[in-house]
Amino acid sequence: MQDLHTLTQNIERYILEMLDAEEEDFVQLRRKELAETFGCVPSQINYVLRSRFTPEQGFLVESRRGGNGFIRILKISCESSEEKLDHIDDLIGDYISERGARRVLQSLQERDLITMRERLLMEISLRNSEELSRDACGLSVRERGIITAEMLKRMLRGIMLA
Amino acid sequence: MQDLHTLTQNIERYILEMLDAEEEDFVQLRRKELAETFGCVPSQINYVLRSRFTPEQGFLVESRRGGNGFIRILKISCESSEEKLDHIDDLIGDYISERGARRVLQSLQERDLITMRERLLMEISLRNSEELSRDACGLSVRERGIITAEMLKRMLRGIMLA
DNA sequence: GTGGCATTGATTTTTGTTGACCTATTGTTA
DNA sequence: TAACAATAGGTCAACAAAAATCAATGCCAC
Numbered sequence: 104m105q106d107l108h109t110l111t112q113n114i115e116r117y118i119l120e121m122l123d124a125e126e127e128d129f130v131q132l133r134r135k136e137l138a139e140t141f142g143c144v145p146s147q148i149n150y151v152l153r154s155r156f157t158p159e160q161g162f163l164v165e166s167r168r169g170g171n172g173f174i175r176i177l178k179i180s181c182e183s184s185e186e187k188l189d190h191i192d193d194l195i196g197d198y199i200s201e202r203g204a205r206r207v208l209q210s211l212q213e214r215d216l217i218t219m220r221e222r223l224l225m226e227i228s229l230r231n232s233e234e235l236s237r238d239a240c241g242l243s244v245r246e247r248g249i250i251t252a253e254m255l256k257r258m259l260r261g262i263m264l265a
Numbered sequence: 266m267q268d269l270h271t272l273t274q275n276i277e278r279y280i281l282e283m284l285d286a287e288e289e290d291f292v293q294l295r296r297k298e299l300a301e302t303f304g305c306v307p308s309q310i311n312y313v314l315r316s317r318f319t320p321e322q323g324f325l326v327e328s329r330r331g332g333n334g335f336i337r338i339l340k341i342s343c344e345s346s347e348e349k350l351d352h353i354d355d356l357i358g359d360y361i362s363e364r365g366a367r368r369v370l371q372s373l374q375e376r377d378l379i380t381m382r383e384r385l386l387m388e389i390s391l392r393n394s395e396e397l398s399r400d401a402c403g404l405s406v407r408e409r410g411i412i413t414a415e416m417l418k419r420m421l422r423g424i425m426l427a
Numbered sequence: 428g429t430g431g432c433a434t435t436g437a438t439t440t441t442t443g444t445t446g447a448c449c450t451a452t453t454g455t456t457a
Numbered sequence: 458t459a460a461c462a463a464t465a466g467g468t469c470a471a472c473a474a475a476a477a478t479c480a481a482t483g484c485c486a487c
Binding site: 295296297307308310311328329330331332333334335336 | 466
């Protein structure tokens, strides 16, 4: 696990370095070219993107097929310290009630770490998720609280409070 | 990095610049002339309009054939919240694929109707809901698409009104 | 040996480009 | 005024290029 030399890890590092080097907060590349650079099959690139450049990890990926196709990788969030992420994890834990989640969001918004609209978005998402897991899946209160906690952490990690 | 200029992209940019230059929020042009300007077949213009100037991207296209025929491209304004909401409902409808949802979000962000962070939050939310309804509830693709549409509309309505 | 991450390649889907043929509008003329 | 000619835009199918998907397989760590 300490061995950072799998193909996937190399490609991940390569893209991260490109992002670092750029003025912009995005890089654009050709899947086929990148695959050739690493001497692998093109679909390997999709695997790297799917597993390492997800919205939960603060990235958005746009692409186009066909003539002059491309893949664009955008880094959204600012860098954030491990501490802050840990703090959020502590704050939320493995289980949280809907009320508790709302308290967390209110506090973050009052401290200007998220905007009003972002808070609103997350509240709507949580309510949706709550509704889905209650009505469609018939999950218990406890199970729903676990899902809510997971969801809230994903969203907050995604925009990585700076 | 490389030459990112297909014919379609050049024509798109040309029309956007015309729109920018105009006082009005529309431009009017001749299909044949524009095709000649770019040294291409006239139907190429239709392709550009069909793929780049759709309602989803905030445009309406009108035209007339025969003598003195023309093509007119209008920018949808969406001044009031009401207009935005109607527009959103039109774009999403009762069913939407995950891919379609992501296209809508990209387009809204490019039109500055939502921020990057908001787009990111909504993508996380969509993934979460997809995962929940697929794995925990075992819903079909169709059912998930209906839920996705509903959720997307709720989120967008929520922040457009804020 | 089992479970999960990584790798591969065959197949599918999307995008861009072109040209042959279709339809609508306007003007002209018998 | 009814046909017809000229004009201008629309549709569609075929092809090429590039990325996405998915299922099968490989590789470790436990």
